Amino acid sequence: xxxxxxxxxxxxxxxxxxxxxxxxxxxxxxxxxxxxxxxxxxxxxxxxxxxxxxxxxxxxxxxxxxxxxxxxxxxxxxxxxxxx
Numbered sequence: 001x002x003x004x005x006x007x008x009x010x011x012x013x014x015x016x017x018x019x020x021x022x023x024x025x026x027x028x029x030x031x032x033x034x035x036x037x038x039x040x041x042x043x044x045x046x047x048x049x050x051x052x053x054x055x056x057x058x059x060x061x062x063x064x065x066x067x068x069x070x071x072x073x074x075x076x077x078x079x080x081x082x083x084x
Contacts, residue, residue, distance in 0.1 A: 033073070037066070 015021045025034065041062070048058055 037069070040065075 015024075029037075044058060044062060053061075
């Protein structure tokens with residue numbers, strides 16, 4: 001059985017290497033999705049000035065939103081494939 005906690009820790013550790021991060025991003029996301037994410041990050045950055053959140057909380061929220069986005073896109077792709 002896969003140890004998801006250990007796997008997640010190893011994954012985040014691998015992201016400490018900028019070239020590895022870029023490789024994973026470009027392998028798993030197309031440039032249009034990366035642009036959408038970049039635009040959303042700008043909105044989060046602007047909203048930060050209006051709310052009282054610590055930087056860590058904003059980063060955590062952004063990571064969770066990214067995870068939700070990935071599962072949403074995976075689900076859309078699966079639905080498309082199942083339609084034949």
